[in-house]
Amino acid sequence: MKNQLERLLWSSRLSVIFGVVACIVAALVVFVMGAKDMLHMFHLLWDYLASGSLEVRNDLVMVVIEILDTFLLGAVLLIFAFGLYELFIRDIKPASESQVGGKILIISSIDSLKSKLGKVILMMLVIKLFSFFSELKPQSALELLYMAGVVVLVALALMLTKDKQA
DSSP states (O other): OOHHHHHHHHHHGHHHHHHHHHHHHHHHHHHHHHHHHHHEEEEHHHHHHOOOOOHHHHHHHHHHHHHHHHHHHHHHHHHHHHEEEEEEEOOOHHHHHSTTTTHHHHOOSSHHHHHHHHHHHHHHHHHEEEHHHHHHHSHHHHHHHHHHHHHHHHHHHEEEEEEOOO
């Protein structure tokens, strides 16, 4: 009875495959959204080249920022799917044989998965902050000082997440 329960418990880890598949499907959806945004970007580029309008240029910059954010979200979903699969089901053999696989898929624990995801999410937040700052018009010196403080905190966060090279 005890062995059967333990086998059932161990086999239940395979239910993670639903999360893996869901993340992969969501990543594909996000990449399609990014492709649609790219089409919009080309439309804005054409309008900008034709008119030279500063307003169209600002819209174009914002769309480029949104595209970066969209593709980073897709990357987060893929990294999460790969990490779940490697942690709960088994190593991805083609990834271990690939030069690229070693750069993104060395996930040996939940902590290493959280670390990889945290860095990508931090980059997404930096992009969102850049997007927010590009629309913000400070009304006082104090608001400008707050913006500078946020930039310093973001730089500190990026510095703290930097890998230590031996």
